[in-house]
Amino acid sequence: MKMVTGSKMDKQIEDADYLTVTLDFITAPSYHLIIEALLVIWIIKLLFSKAYVQETVLTEKEKEELIRDWQPEPLAPDIPDDHPFLKSMENSIVTGKPDKYMVINGKSCLNLATLNFLGMAGHPDVEAESIKTLKKYGVGSCGPRGFYGTMVLEDNELMAFFIFEDVHLELEDKLAKFMDCEEAILYSYGFATIASAIPAYSKRTDIIFCDECVAFSIQKGLVASRSQIRWFKHNDMEDLERLLKKQEEDDRKVELKWKYKVRIFLEESFSFGVLGASGKGVTEHFNIPPGEIDLIAASLENAIGSTGGFCAGKKYVIDHQRLSGLGYCFSASLPPMLATAAEQALSIIENNHNILEDLRENCKKVHDKLSKINGMMVLGESISPIKHFRLADIGEDRDLDMKTLQKIVDENGVALTLARYLENEEHLLPVPSIRISVNCQLTDKEIDDSMKTISRACDTVLHRRY
Template identity: 65%
Template sequence: MAIIPATWDMYEMFQAIFQAPTYHLIFEALLILWIIKLIFSKSYAPGKTVLTEKEKEALIEDWHPEPLAPDVPDDHPVLQAMNNNIISGKAEKYVTVRGKRCINMATLNFLGMVGDESIEAVTIKCLRKYGVGSCGPRGFYGTMDVHLELEDRLAKFMHCEEAILYSYGFATIASAIPAYSKRGDVIFCDEGVCFAIQKGLVASRSLIKYFKHNNMEDLERLLLEQQAEDQRNPKKAKATRRFLVVEGLYNKHGDICPLPKLIELKWKYKLRIFVEESFSFGVLGASGRGITEHFGINVDEIDLIAASLENSIGSCGGFCCGKKYVIDHQRLSGLGYCFSASLPPMLATAAIEALNIMERDPGICQTLRNNCRMVHDGLSKLSYFHVGSDPLAPIQHLYLTEPSADRDLDTCTLQKIADEAIKNGVALTLSRYLEAEEHHLPLPSIRVAVNAKLSNEEITKVVATIAEASRTVLCTSSL
């Protein structure tokens, strides 16, 4: 008699059940019961607790919220400096601070563009045409013809294929770095870079490897370690991009990066190099094109150049320049470009006119460098200070020759010297840092900013005033 196939299948299933181990059957039975329980059990719905008015008042009285920010003492030196160093009028070669007219050695108006009559004239004309602000990001009706003109002028001035304009100088490099470097990439960075670069490094979420300031041996040591690591894991190395981030002229130190050696290491170890030129643009090079012109290096050797328009140009915002495909990527991935209102048209026009002045009179950059040398030579002769900056730097850092072990005490001493100088007609300021957030905190210093419009007599007065102020403060404190 033939067995029906369905009946045969059931026979085999029951046969398998009876042959299975007992513990296996018990586990399956428990699992089936647990599934049935989950299906038919009610979801958890906590009951609503009703509080009396008295209980509510007691809870509110016991609640002490944490402050949004930590308490700051009223005598904090930064707050005192902000309250005391309020200027009235333009931040030109001379500035009125605390009601006294002083030679301005504090603001970063390197080429004296602030207060230039031709810049003011074109800016007023632009203001009447466009109004004050743009009221929108570049991709959302915030782009105006003057923005495109400025980008074109900057690209041609820097001998690059394309440039991109940001409305805030700090956000320029801070947005550019994370636009390219992502999690899993490696960034080799000088430990003396400015705070804007540090914020860009954090935003990139990349692996950051700092090398000692301007120390090429330490940089190559890190590169060799990375090379050995790549050889151990070639699959990971193939997907890892490597970047090198430096400043052309360092804000916190006032010295120049050794770009020729950096270029050599770039090709040797296959790196992409970013150079931040906020303090070298308009300063270094025969026509102010920055560190590449200073060393006679082709700008195509640099993957990305970033700079602020807030120092030499005397406007606002910043720019990046390089190859077209590199810059176009930022128009989609540079957060400071995509989501910030564009640069006010009148400030873009002011930057264009400043570029016109630099191109008509490239000697203005040479005048600035001559003034920098004269200020550096004069300050180097002061007995109470040593100068840590390069002779060509428009920012000269004055450090105490005999610093104490107390940073706050040295900062207070330097502030007294700056205050004494203001009394005698020279406006000075200290270098300021977010001390808890800086990767590498420099020693306290007085930051002397040089202007191309200064005469030899004014520079001599500045040096003499700083010398007298330091003698007055330091001799009094030693008594």
């Protein structure tokens, strides 16, 4: 038996490969050869052709013709001159800061329009801390938290040891401790907080049981989650149980949670800093351990007087948002000075619970006086700082009711505003109303005088209407 070794074997293999390729080329169909040849020519042409097209040079006459024929689209849609919103805007030119008193058309008015429940917007201590941070770090953070939007605040006393303190992480830590939760996450926009948190956890195959009167930000979060939504009647636990397979009646939310193995998300933008002995919100008000709630979300734009929002809860719940909360991952982080403002406002609340009691007392007084005005009705709980003040008799013409309420607002010597909604997108469009915001700084005389002013305006406008 002969054995082929070394170079002789290699030579035979090469000859065999060459013979195979030659036979394949000879036996290949002619159309294959034509296509391959065209492809080779096309590739060579692409390699040697110019990578750009010669720019067309226009004459001055051609340029003028193009400019003359060009019709730009309007930046905003045309609005008729008689639009009621424009009329109300003409009558309400606001100058200066939205403090306890604000200047409208050159006249000082008591401010019952701004959501500044505890007077933190304009508070001298909050402003002073914000200005210090502004001078050191500027206005914006310039990026999302996960990239380069987390700002470092130097501690002069610890600089020798190269220790730094982060303004965003410091606020998150303070919020978590304030809410008695394991961890908190900070968002730069209040609306985006709950709207991002919901789709971070709930997907297309999940089911969400939701109050039919939730805020618009929650509605947008529900849409983004693409989950199945089951609406229950506003604040109606019995109707919620009906949706949870009609089992035995139980009004306690926590028991419902463990019985049906659902997760509870609580949105507290208007109860955080308002309810509870120390302002922790609904859980403190009803004496429910925060650990029984999976996620608590709230805005920093109402009682705190800053910007942004936060979510608080167990560590694994919050950590998930740092990778899945769209408003956290893809939005520029909260400006450092506003994080400082929120932290300072929290410190003021912690050291002065009297302002919370003053707010609740003022809310009750305003609610009581509004409820006695003829032809009108006030909605909501008496301890709520937001009062929706509407017509007792709702007409079939929504626009007419809006115009009537706007006249009451315009004829007032008090700063008020209509409640505004995206009417075509609301799940359940609320009835037209005047939104009245109560704050802890109001004196008894200011409450009495403002309620008398509102009452006179209502009598005048309603007398004309009927």
